[in-house]
Amino acid sequence: xxxxxxxxxxxxxxxxxxxLSAAGFGSQAASAAGGAYDILxxxxxxxxxxxxxxxxxARTVFTMSSGELEAYTxxxxxxxxxxxxxxxxxxxxxxxTSSSTKEYFPRLAALLDVPMASDxxxxxxxDSQRVVFTRAVFVGNLLATVELEAPRALVTCRASEFEPPxxxxxxxxxxxxxxxxxxAHPGKSFVGIEAASSDRPDLKEADIIVSVGRGTxxxxxxxxxxxxxxxxxxxxxxxxxxxxxxxxxxxxxQIGQTGKIVAPEVYIAIGLSGSIQHLAxxxxxKTIVAINTDPEAPIFDVADFGLVADLFDAxxxxxxxxxxxxx
Amino acid sequence: MKLLVTLKRTPQRDxxxxxxxxGDSLDLDNVQFxxxxxxxxxxxxxxxxxxxxxxxxxxxxxxxxxxxxxxLISALAMGADRAVRVESSGxxxxxxxxxxxxxxxxxxxxxLVLAGKLAVDDECGQVPAMMAGLLGWPQANQASxxxxxEDASSLRVVCEVDAGLETVTLALPAVVMADLRxxxxxxxxxxxxxxxxxxxxxxxxxxxxGDAGSxxxxxxxxxxxxxxPPGVRLxxxxxxxxxxxxRKLV
Ligand SMILES: Cc1cc2nc3c(=O)[nH]c(=O)nc-3n(C[C@H](O)[C@H](O)[C@H](O)COP(=O)(O)OP(=O)(O)OC[C@H]3O[C@@H](n4cnc5c(N)ncnc54)[C@H](O)[C@@H]3O)c2cc1C
Ligand SMILES: Nc1ncnc2c1ncn2[C@@H]1O[C@H](COP(=O)(O)O)[C@@H](O)[C@H]1O
Numbered sequence: 001x002x003x004x005x006x007x008x009x010x011x012x013x014x015x016x017x018x019x020l021s022a023a024g025f026g027s028q029a030a031s032a033a034g035g036a037y038d039i040l041x042x043x044x045x046x047x048x049x050x051x052x053x054x055x056x057x058a059r060t061v062f063t064m065s066s067g068e069l070e071a072y073t074x075x076x077x078x079x080x081x082x083x084x085x086x087x088x089x090x091x092x093x094x095x096x097t098s099s100s101t102k103e104y105f106p107r108l109a110a111l112l113d114v115p116m117a118s119d120x121x122x123x124x125x126x127d128s129q130r131v132v133f134t135r136a137v138f139v140g141n142l143l144a145t146v147e148l149e150a151p152r153a154l155v156t157c158r159a160s161e162f163e164p165p166x167x168x169x170x171x172x173x174x175x176x177x178x179x180x181x182x183x184a185h186p187g188k189s190f191v192g193i194e195a196a197s198s199d200r201p202d203l204k205e206a207d208i209i210v211s212v213g214r215g216t217x218x219x220x221x222x223x224x225x226x227x228x229x230x231x232x233x234x235x236x237x238x239x240x241x242x243x244x245x246x247x248x249x250x251x252x253x254q255i256g257q258t259g260k261i262v263a264p265e266v267y268i269a270i271g272l273s274g275s276i277q278h279l280a281x282x283x284x285x286k287t288i289v290a291i292n293t294d295p296e297a298p299i300f301d302v303a304d305f306g307l308v309a310d311l312f313d314a315x316x317x318x319x320x321x322x323x324x325x326x327x
Numbered sequence: 328m329k330l331l332v333t334l335k336r337t338p339q340r341d342x343x344x345x346x347x348x349x350g351d352s353l354d355l356d357n358v359q360f361x362x363x364x365x366x367x368x369x370x371x372x373x374x375x376x377x378x379x380x381x382x383x384x385x386x387x388x389x390x391x392x393x394x395x396x397x398x399l400i401s402a403l404a405m406g407a408d409r410a411v412r413v414e415s416s417g418x419x420x421x422x423x424x425x426x427x428x429x430x431x432x433x434x435x436x437x438x439l440v441l442a443g444k445l446a447v448d449d450e451c452g453q454v455p456a457m458m459a460g461l462l463g464w465p466q467a468n469q470a471s472x473x474x475x476x477e478d479a480s481s482l483r484v485v486c487e488v489d490a491g492l493e494t495v496t497l498a499l500p501a502v503v504m505a506d507l508r509x510x511x512x513x514x515x516x517x518x519x520x521x522x523x524x525x526x527x528x529x530x531x532x533x534x535x536x537g538d539a540g541s542x543x544x545x546x547x548x549x550x551x552x553x554x555x556p557p558g559v560r561l562x563x564x565x566x567x568x569x570x571x572x573x574r575k576l577v
Binding site for chain 1: 338341343344346353420421422425444445447448449450451452453454455456457458459460461463464465466467468469471481483486487488489490491492493494495496497498499501506507508543544545546547548549550551552555558559560561562563564565567568570571572574576577
């Protein structure tokens with residue numbers, strides 16, 4: 001048994017960059033073990049995403065949806081995957097790290113009684129009894145080698161570390177699977193979700209992120225300057241915990257240990273110090289630019305380009321220079 | 328009502344952890360430990376539920392060796408009523424820790440388990456959701472607000488998810504994992520610290536709890552991050568624009 005199953009939550013109209021990375025993880029893990037990989041699309045959009053998913057080089061794309069999977073709950077999703085796996089065998093069951101998989105994958109591990117590795121960065125080796133991963137620990141300051149010794153294991157992977165799979169020569173077989181008629185989701189109901197609306201790209205999809213810290217002094221002062229820069233670059237906007245705690249931006253913009261982990265082509269850090277918890281969420285960005293008045297700020301230790309300057313001067317100047325060039 | 332709070336001893340939040348000279352273990356000699364920051368939030372939330380009224384007992388539990396006693400006492404000093412420590416040494420994987428905690432939950436029969444969403448050492452974020460799975464209880468992760476229903480039979484929880492703020496309701500008993508914005512933990516008061524020393528700490532053996540599991544997930548080594556070459560300091564915005572353009576980044 002050397003095959004990998006990648007589970008993708010089918011809730012949006014298109015596959016996300018993370019979904020493609022999870023497929024990339026699947027194909028990499030399967031080839032490390034000498035097996036194949038398959039995809040399970042789970043949720044209301046499963047059928048409509050299946051033809052796109054079939055182009056990702058998987059052997060089979062399974063789809064599963066039902067009324068109980070319409071709105072995500074950890075309880076229903078964990079029991080749906082548990083039911084799906086019954087009588088089928090995969091070496092690894094994988095998904096991209098997200099707020100959903102952080103919640104339902106460990107629950108699923110308990111239901112199946114199998115070990116799990118969270119948010120892995122790399123597959124070191126895999127055979128039928130042992131799989132070895134690299135993952136970050138201690139606020140991203142160290143890498144650990146983790147060995148799971150079991151014939152089956154669960155894993156979540158950090159999307160930014162895995163390339164989408166190469167385009168497939170042949171489409172995968174598509175197989176619709178019936179969802180169990182009654183999913184166990186004891187005592188949980190979904191009430192609603194409140195999201196800040198924004199026309200800017202999603203943090204996890206963006207090539208460029210403009211990230212703002214406490215030094216911007218808020219919505220009346222520096223943040224609009226940074227928003228203008230972001231829009232000039234077509235960039236996503238991110239923030240530190242301090243900014244979210246102050247109520248200047250919504251929680252979904254927080255980057256770091258307890259926010260999102262990102263690795264865009266360019267990360268422009270403005271008026272943020274670079275605390276270890278913030279670095280944990282962005283240090284793997286390809287190019288890091290820092291603008292800060294304090295030459296000792298730790299963000300400069302990871303910056304490729306550092307500008308010691310007052311953001312209130314530098315950001316408008318940078319925006320103007322980029323606009324001029326564009327127009 | 329009974330609240331069970333799970334708590335782990337972890338290195339201080341800003342500690343720089345180094346690898347031992349041999350390269351495969353950690354050099355923790357000069358590291359201070361504390362209650363995992365997310366567990367501190369869980370303790371605080373339990374105390375606030377108690378202070379909101381009614382007969383509420385707050386029990387804290389950890390799985391670990393003698394050295395964890397100090398962190399249990401910290402929670403008792405904040406105001407928890409009593410503590411349980413499941414004696415264990417050596418590496419237990421998340422599922423075994425969750426198994427031990429679920430066994431304690433079966434003995435204690437709490438109405439609610441409050442946990443941290445993540446331990447800042449291993450950063451697995453697994454144990455509480457595994458516990459919920461083992462117990463068959465509903466769960467909510469990344470909680471930024473918790474509201475108990477009037478008849479104390481259910482909870483309304485707001486969770487910080489990738490897309491924004493999600494609201495769910497959970498029938499009790501349930502497992503809820505604290506996120507950073509849930510509350511501001513209090514400091515222990517001097518009388519709190521004095522009283523903590525007299526509060527009961529029960530020690531249970533792992534096999535008393537029916538632990539039959541084996542550890543199947545192990546950390547076998549540590550490595551430092553790859554050194555990044557030092558960056559370039561620029562003096563003007565103009566230089567920055569040129570540098571970005573040269574590398575075709577904008
Ligand atoms: C358990 C835990 C988890 C955490 N998780 C996260 C997380 O996920 N993400 C996160 O970001 N933080 C997290 N934190 C918080 C983190 O420790 C820091 O407190 C936070 O990142 C600081 O935010 P900041 O850089 O915006 O603010 P500060 O540290 O206050 O930095 C502000 C910076 O702005 C600069 N500045 C001021 N004025 C100007 C100006 N005019 N022009 C240019 N620069 C200026 C200053 O020099 C300073 O460097 C966590 C903390 C804990 C304990
Ligand atoms: N050894 C332990 N004893 C008690 N609680 C624990 C232990 N390990 C983890 N937990 C709880 O589970 C949460 C997540 O831990 P982890 O899964 O290790 O990231 C922590 O914040 C604790 O509340």
